[in-house]
Amino acid sequence: MAAGERVAVVGASGAGKSTLLGVVNGSVPPTAGGVRVHGGDPAALRGRELRRLRARTGTIHQHLELVGPLRVVHNVNAGRLGSWSAARALRSLVQPHGLDDVRSALEQVGLADRMFERTDRLSGGERQRVALARVLVQRPDLVLADEPASALDPALADEAMRLLGELAADRGGALLASLHDPALALRHCDRVVGLAAGRVVLDAPAASLTLPELEAFYGVVR
Amino acid sequence: MTAVLAAPPLHRDRRRWAWGLGGLVVLGWSLAGAGLFSGPVLNPSGLRQFGRFAAAALSPAHDAEFLRVLAEATLVTVAYAALGAALAVVLGSLGAVAVSRTTWGRRRAGWTAVRGVLAVPRGLHEAVWGLLLVNVLGLDPWVGVLAIGIPYGAVTAKVFADLLDEVPRGGYEALLASGAGRGTAALYGLLPQAAGGLLSYSFYRLECAVRSAVVLGLIGAGGLGYQLALSFASLRWEQVWAAVYALAALCVLADVGGRAVRRRVAEPRSADGSRPARDRVLVVAGLGSLALVAWSWWFLALSPATLTSARTVDQLSYVLDAAWPPATEGDLLTAIGSAAVDTVQMSVIAIAVATAGAVLLSGVAARRPGTGPARWAAGLAVRLILLLLRAVPPPVWALVLLFVLLPGVLPGALALGVYALGVLGRLVAEASEEVDGRPRAALRASGAPPLGAWLYGVLPALGGPVLALALYRWEVAIRDTVLVGLLGAGGIGVLLSGRIAAFDWAAVTTVLAAIVLLTLAVDLVSERARAALR
Structure with a gap:
């Protein structure tokens, strides 16, 4: 993947989309082969080096993995833990730090008025947007997004994809998103990679694909 | 041709049966051991004394002098309980880090070893600790505090570690994946989810500590239990009952207060999401507990120097030498x-x-x-x-x-x-x-008698x-x-x-x-x- 590139990963359930993203952020050790992220191999690095690499990679997980009993502001701030000291992280739980950044991130996703609410009180779509805001404050060079729009209505889904694309482009970084909506993939990504049973079966510029073609691809693998 | 279904054999879970049968055998053996089937167990001549004791329930001692003594004793008990519970929570928090699976990861041997070490302080009753500590520290208020704090600390460490280990780990893993250190990730990803349980358990420990402080009084550490034992030994039933009522009141207070806090933790009030807000009741409870601990320290006149004094060290090394x-x-x-x-x-x-x-x-x-x-x-x-x-x-x-x-x-x-x-x-x-009331209601509605509905529905x-x-x-x-x-x-x-x-x-x-x-x-x-x- 090149800097500034936006890549959609498509494929049926179980094709290996989430595993691919997990291998890239270093939470899943590869069984064979390897990846290089920002010039390093997450499976080979340890300790501080690994943390530095991971802090440059922002992930929106399929199940969001927000901490329910924590207020929204802390869940958003959790995106910066990679660059915060433990003492600062502790202080921020009492008196939240960096409120301006948090507020502006939440404004971008339209949740500024829910900043101090407990996260488990939010609806599924709202939580998805909190996860988005968490990645926005992290300012990573590479954004990994596992179904980032699954619980959003079409307008919000478009907005979310646009934000993620901008986030990656602003910093000269890249976006790797697994998507199940072919239209969204074509509208917001430069390149489409199709997976089936863990193998790449499609790799083409989005411009060269038409919606019916991609839908047919989904049809085939389903 | 018609197929005839054989009646399926009534299936019983063998394991459960074995446990049930074993339990009954052990119970029979215990009753026999207690002499229930072999000779008299009742002591008819004690009935009159019992009558006098029971009658005094309605006329507890209430002269000013005794009430003053009782109030003083209550404060001592409360102070022991508060400091003991506080020590337990501190020891438990430190210990929880040492014994949680999250800390040890896949190193099972180390984890098993630290858990084994915890079993020793946990296995001994507070009163046993009290008796042992009296021989090292002499008659010092530390005895009561440590006797509660040590075994409670060990139990608390185990429970805290279990609470942390049982929390869903997705958030924690996600934070690790975004570059957070293990401590920080635990702080944001594990602790908030376990916080309610940890807080509830701390207050529950405080409730238990009140009872333990009374028991320590019975073996001489002062407070309500001590008064109770004194009055009992001198056959002053009116005073015994007054102490019992004071005890009950104290337990009610601890119970009701603790439960209120725990319920509040479990079901927090929803607040306006646009500005920061804290639950006032919980803030008051937290600050109140801290104040109580500070007051207890002052009231019992604890001196940390006692723990490290030459006499203590001497006595401890003498006992340890003699014990091995x-x-x-x-x-x-x-x-x-x-x-x-x-x-x-x-x-x-x-x-x-x-x-x-x-x-x-x-x-x-x-x-x-x-x-x-x-x-x-x-x-x-x-x-x-x-x-x-x-x-x-x-x-x-x-x-x-x-x-x-x-x-x-x-x-x-x-x-x-x-x-x-x-x-x-x-x-x-x-x-x-907590049992779902609907099955029982349905049975009642279809005409089942109360006992039948209870037997089948509850x-x-x-x-x-x-x-x-x-x-x-x-x-x-x-x-x-x-x-x-x-x-x-x-x-x-x-x-x-x-x-x-x-x-x-x-x-x-x-x-x-x-x-x-x-x-x-x-x-x-x-x-x-x-x-x-x-």
Whole structure:
């Protein structure tokens, strides 16, 4: 993947989309082969080096993995833990730090008025947007997004994809998103990679694909 | 041609049957051991004294002088409880980091080792710690604080670690994936999810600490328990009852306060999401607890220097020297063996009595909305009686029962049973409140009589939780049995207090090891049985 590139990963359930993203952020050790992220191999690095690499990679997980009993502001701030000291992280739980950044991130996703609410009180779509805001404050060079729009209505889904694309482009970084909506993939990504049973079966510029073609691809693998 | 279905054989879970049968055999063996089938157990001549004792319930002592003494004693008990619980929470938090699976990861050997180390302080009752510490520190308020803080700290460490390990780990893993360190990730990803449980448990420990502080009073640490023992020894029943009522009031206060906080933690009020807000009740409870701890420190005049003074160090090294190697004479081991049998039998009888009583009372004790005032009043009365049963420590119940029973295993067992009934009665009532009421209502609607509806609609759902609670309580009862023994009611506790009084430290080590092994064995059996029930 090149800097500034936006890549959609498509494929049926179980094709290996989430595993691919997990291998890239270093939470899943590869069984064979390897990846290089920002010039390093997450499976080979340890300790501080690994943390530095991971802090440059922002992930929106399929199940969001927000901490329910924590207020929204802390869940958003959790995106910066990679660059915060433990003492600062502790202080921020009492008196939240960096409120301006948090507020502006939440404004971008339209949740500024829910900043101090407990996260488990939010609806599924709202939580998805909190996860988005968490990645926005992290300012990573590479954004990994596992179904980032699954619980959003079409307008919000478009907005979310646009934000993620901008986030990656602003910093000269890249976006790797697994998507199940072919239209969204074509509208917001430069390149489409199709997976089936863990193998790449499609790799083409989005411009060269038409919606019916991609839908047919989904049809085939389903 | 018609197919005929063979009647399927009635399937029974063999494992459960084996456990059930085993339990009944052990119960029969325990009752036989208590002499129930072999000779008289009642002491008719004590009935008059018992009558006088019971009559005094209605006229507790209330002269100004005694009330002042009682108030002072209550404050001492509260101070011990607060400091003991605070120490336990501090030790528990540090210990939890040391024994949680999250810390050890896949290094199972290390994890098992630290858990094993925790079992020693956990296996010994607060009163045992009290007796041991008195011999090292002398009569110092630290004895009461440490005697509560050490065993509670070990239990708290285990529970805190379990709470942290049981939290869903997705958030924690996600934070690790975004570059957070393990400590920070745990702070944001694990701690907030466990926080409610941790806080609840801390307040629960404070409630328990009040009871433990009373028990420590019985062995001489001052406070309400001490007053109670003094009044009892001088046969002043009016004073005994006044102390019992003070105890009950204190327990109610701890109970109600603790429960209010725990409920608040479990179901926080929703707030306006656009500005930061804290739950005032919880803030007040937190600050109040801190203030209470600070006041207790001042009130008991604790001096950290005592812990490191030359005298303490001398005494400690003397005791440790004398305690190793442990004594292994044949007659000591025989005595330990037979005392251990008595102890197990006492605890089994106690739990059987308590469980039967708790189930029988649960129908009345449980709060059920939409019933008449008579049912409500009966429920309140039963709950108050249960509270009284658990407010009075088991050794005092043993003294009361000795009015009407001949000395032996039985009074101790029944005393423990009465106390455990107070605890189990409430737990079972709460469990039955949580049982889904709809099946029972449906059965009633289709014409089933109340008992039938209860048997078919409630009991099947209640059985599992009740047995699990009873088994868990059994683990507690075996520790309490040691306590009752310390004050003379038989079992391994008698052996221990005798050896300590004789400064026979080598034998004390052996007896302590036996107690720890016994409690470990009971924990193991109880855990297996609960697993079979699940």
